[in-house]
Amino acid sequence: MDRKCIYCGKVKDLSESDIIPDALTNARILNKNVCRIEHNNKFSDMFESKVINALSFITNKLDIKSSKGKNYAAYNATITIDGSEYNLSLHGNNNIFNGRVLKSSDKTQMLSSYEKMVKISKDESKVHPVDVNHLEIEKRVPINYEIFYSQSMYRMISKIAFEWYCAQNSVIGYHQEFDNIISFITTGKGENPVSIIQESELYMYLTKQVDLGSHTLFAFESHEEINVVISLFGLLMYRVVVSKIKPKFCSKNFLFTELRTDSSREKIEHDSLETAEAYFSDLIKRIPSIKHCEIEFMISTEPNPRLLLYPFIFDMIKCFKNIQNDAKAPNENLNNILRKQLETIIQTFTLHKKSIKRFVKDIFVEGHSPIQLNPHTNDKNSILLFYVVYLVGSSNINKLNDNIFQNLLREHLSLYKSEELVVTNEITSQFKKKILENDNYPDILEKGAHIIKQWNN
Ligand SMILES: [Zn+2]
Structure with a gap:
């Protein structure tokens, strides 16, 4: 099979395109049918680097760095030190x-x-x-919401949708079915194929089903069109009309991919929603006398761990097909969704083992003087982290593992009870108060930090 660029049909000087820019994911996916200069390298200056720079705060937080460079992308912050x-x-x-x-x-x-x-x-x-x-150190990172609704973002998201759909269907060369999306990606002209999902319940459902900070991609047929929905870091879900009619040469029109921050991935592909449903019901039938409530139990013995993933994908795709209120421009509702998703991701990630160990390693360095908390600090992130160290130090735990740690958080952080993590100013000021009330807190923090440093699986 000859390779040809999916944008222009060129056969010479083809390259492997990172479907999602390398700096935005630890789980690379590639399309090999993209010419090197015009439709790979040039996109970086045209729109990708703008998005990468604006999102560098998030990629730093999620430990995502380009495989080409050893560094994290830089981000701007305002630090207040001693006033x-x-x-x-x-x-x-x-x-x-x-x-x-x-x-x-x-x-x-x-x-x-x-x-x-x-x-x-x-x-x-x-x-x-x-x-x-x-x-007294306070770090503030300005987050530019506009980037999420910018032409650069829409072009990058269109590029991801187009190259991913083509890679999954082994598309070779230029096809006029993709005229509009190609024109939008390469020139910014033509009809913008991107809209934004604004059903907040779908965001809550997605957050529960996929890993924190994952990119999740769905492709499906909707009213003759081919749609790809991309959830970028779980922050916003963009719908892209890849083609107004189903291309005859593309047979895979039920696609799902989750790309996680730890570089692992999940991939499902079928011809259509119907064939996927048939496959799933066949899978269920092979499990003897299964009852719905037993699915979770069965999964531990059943060799196919994706049993629970299918119903989630079916639900999402059926909703995507039915909803007709996508936003084409920013609005208050979308900003609320974005703010909430951003908070959830950042705060939950803050409580990950990796982040906590990194915090303890940076703050409780060998030979440091006793920690004195600044009573006026409003840095929610570090208060939360100090409180976790304090919880560990004041517990009877001598050795941590993931399970003990999760239970400790569940027991003491009321914010976990609703399954949703929302750290408000009010909660952080309570945490701060609890630590400062104890005269012995510097020693307790040291003890907690020591236990966390020893924490290995
Ligand atoms: Zn090309």
């Missing part, structure tokens, strides 16, 4: 004092190692030593 504001570009999480010289926004203060400051100021009397463990 002065510093605008910084950060990589990774807690590297504020990474040997650099910080200049405050009002240009009156500089901050670095003592030796460096004496060298710069040439006058030791102008340099005031500070203890970083006692500093």
Whole structure:
């Protein structure tokens, strides 16, 4: 089979295109039928890099980094240290004092190692030593919502939908069925094929079924059209009309892929919703006398772990087919969904083993002075993390594992009870109060940090 670019039909100088830009996923998927310059490299400057830069705060949080570079994408943050504001570009999480010289926004203060400051100021009397463990540090990261509704995002999402659908169907070369989407991706002209799902219940359902921070892709036939729905990090779901009619050369029109942050993935493909349903009911029949309530139990012995995934995909696709209120422009409702999804993802990820271990490693460094919490801090993320360390330290637990840890959180964080994690200012100020009320809290934090450092599976 000859390879030909799916955008222009060129046969020379083809390349492997990262369907989702490499910097936005740890689970790469490729389309090999894309010409190198015009329809791969150029897209990066045209629209991808803009989205990648704007979302770098999220990719940092989710531990996603480009396989080409060793670094996380940089993001901008405003840090308030001891009352002065510093605008910084950060990589990774807690590297504020990474040997650099910080200049405050009002240009009156500089901050670095003592030796460096004496060298710069040439006058030791102008340099005031500070203890970083006692500093009041607040980090604020501006999040640009506009990027989610920008032309760059719509073009990138269209590109992902088109290249993924073509890769799954082994499409080779240019086809006029895809005229509109190709024109939109390559020039930004033509009808925008993207709309945004705004049913908040579908977001809640998705959040429960897929992993945190996953990209989830669905393809299906809807009223003659081919639709691809892409959930980007679980933040927003974009619907893309890939083709107004079903292309005769594409037989796989029921597709599902989940790409997780740990680089694992799930993939399901069938010809149509009907054949997928037939496959699933056949699967169910082979399990002797199954009752619905036993599905969860059966799954532990049944070799096909995807048994529970099918009903979820059927439900989602049927809803996608029926809803007709997609948004074409930003609105209050979408902003609320986005804010809520963003909070859930960031806060839940904060409570992941990996994030907690990273926090403890960065804060409780060897030989540090006792931790003094700043009573006025409003940094919800670090209060939450300190509270978790405090919970571990004040429990009777000597050794942690995932299960013990989850139970501890469930028992003490009321926010878990509704299955939904919402950390409000009110809750964090309660956490802060609880820690500060205990005069012995620095020792308890040390004990908690020690146990967390020993935590291995
Ligand atoms: Zn091309």
